[in-house]
Amino acid sequence: MSDELIPTEVPDRANRESRSRRSRTAALLATLPLGATGIAALGSGSAAAAATHATSSGGGTVGQFPAPPGPGASLADWQSWAASQRSAMEAVPWAADMTADGCAVASVTFPSAPADIGLTGAPAGVDSTGLGVVAKCPAGVSPLSALAGQRRSPRAHSVPTGNTCGTVTDGQQCVEDYNNGGTYVQTSYENTTSSTVDGYEEMSVDGATAQSCSSGSEVGQNPSSGYMGLGSGYTAYVTYGPINSDNVWDGTWWKGTGSYSDTGDVCSYI
Numbered sequence: 001m002s003d004e005l006i007p008t009e010v011p012d013r014a015n016r017e018s019r020s021r022r023s024r025t026a027a028l029l030a031t032l033p034l035g036a037t038g039i040a041a042l043g044s045g046s047a048a049a050a051a052t053h054a055t056s057s058g059g060g061t062v063g064q065f066p067a068p069p070g071p072g073a074s075l076a077d078w079q080s081w082a083a084s085q086r087s088a089m090e091a092v093p094w095a096a097d098m099t100a101d102g103c104a105v106a107s108v109t110f111p112s113a114p115a116d117i118g119l120t121g122a123p124a125g126v127d128s129t130g131l132g133v134v135a136k137c138p139a140g141v142s143p144l145s146a147l148a149g150q151r152r153s154p155r156a157h158s159v160p161t162g163n164t165c166g167t168v169t170d171g172q173q174c175v176e177d178y179n180n181g182g183t184y185v186q187t188s189y190e191n192t193t194s195s196t197v198d199g200y201e202e203m204s205v206d207g208a209t210a211q212s213c214s215s216g217s218e219v220g221q222n223p224s225s226g227y228m229g230l231g232s233g234y235t236a237y238v239t240y241g242p243i244n245s246d247n248v249w250d251g252t253w254w255k256g257t258g259s260y261s262d263t264g265d266v267c268s269y270i
Contacts, residue, residue, distance in 0.1 A: 065089065065181035068119055068242060078126045082115065085242075086129040088181075094133065094143060103137035106234065111224045117205060117217075118185070118243030131239035132222040134230070143237050144178040144186050168253065168264030170197050175251045175268035182242025185270055187251030189263075190235040199255040199263075200227045201236040206248035206267065213267035215252050227257055246270065 066084045069077045095105045109132040115122035133143045165174040172190045177183050187203040200223060206216035222228075222236045230236055236253070250267045254260035 065184075065242070067181050068115070068122065068244070071121060073121075075123050075126075078115070078123055082126050082128065086110070086112070089129045089131060094131070098133070098135055098137065098141070098143065101137070101141045103135045103141060104234075106134040106136075106231075108133050109222070109224065111220050111222075113220050113240055117219055118241065118245060118247065120245045128241065130220055130241070131237070132220070132224065133237040133239075134222065134228065134234060135237070136231070136234045142176070142186065142188065142235075144176070144180075144184055144239060164266055164268040166264070166266040168266065169255065170263060171253060173251050173253060173264060173266040175249050175266055175270070177268070177270045182244070183270065184239055184241030185243060185249050186237060186239045187249070187266075188235050188237045189230070189251065189253035191230045191232055194232050196229040196231055197253075197255065198227055198229050198257045199253055199260060201238050202252045202254055203238040203240055204250045204252065206250055208246050208248070210248040210267075213248070213250060213265045215250055215262065215265055216248070227254075227260075243270070 065088045066081060068085075069081050073081075090110055094108045098105050111130050111132055112127040113130060114124070115126045115128040116124060119128070131143055135143070163174070163176045165172055167173075168189075171192045174186075174188045174190075176186045176188075178186065185203070187201060189201045191197045200221050202215070202221040203219045204216040205219055206214065210216070219240050220238050222238045228236065238251075246269065248267050248269050250265050252265050253263045255263050
């Protein structure tokens with residue numbers, strides 16, 4: 001089978017979450033070749049946001065995303081921050097930078113999720129902008145790795161902390177965190193087989209008191225709805241942030257095209 005990325009339509013998230021994770025339906029919509037670069041529109045952020053980033057000759061983007069408002073900030077402050085954070089995320093030339101770092105980039109998207117999932121004090125109705133990428137990269141290169149400052153310090157917990165990877169069905173699942181104007185969490189699934197694997201990558205959060213690794217409340221998925229055919233050697237990434245509260249974050253590849261099976265969970269206390 002040739003490598004292909006297959007976005008498909010599924011019921012909306014509210015309906016999806018009311019069903020069993022292992023019994024969802026999907027209908028085929030379109031086929032998109034894996035390996036094509038620059039599929040998503042990039043560099044659409046404001047000039048001010050773009051000015052906070054600079055690309056090195058090696059292709060790695062450096063810079064800093066806007067930090068969230070402090071305690072007591074108004075709703076207007078949070079809304080202004082959310083707009084700036086989205087502009088900054090969209091202003092980074094992700095496909096160009098990753099290609100320069102040796103990646104074959106298939107898609108780049110900018111999904112959003114409620115900011116209060118990871119930001120204590122964020123009001124309801126304010127979203128932060130994440131990142132969804134499908135790419136085939138050299139070892140050690142990922143969408144956020146070029147932006148990384150330092151990782152958060154490990155903390156004592158029964159679940160592993162920091163950069164955590166594990167072998168799951170048909171691939172490798174990772175949960176990582178990077179600091180750039182705040183801590184960003186990244187989950188990823190790499191297809192290590194010689195053929196295409198159908199499904200989608202999901203990031204979920206289990207809560208600060210979770211003492212084991214299992215799929216929790218969904219934060220985001222790649223693709224944002226439906227499933228893809230993930231080609232051999234390709235990785236599907238989901239990024240969310242910033243966060244300022246400790247939680248157990250979970251990465252899961254749900255395998256299938258209509259009914260989905262959990263290929264194995266990897267968690268990190270971040």
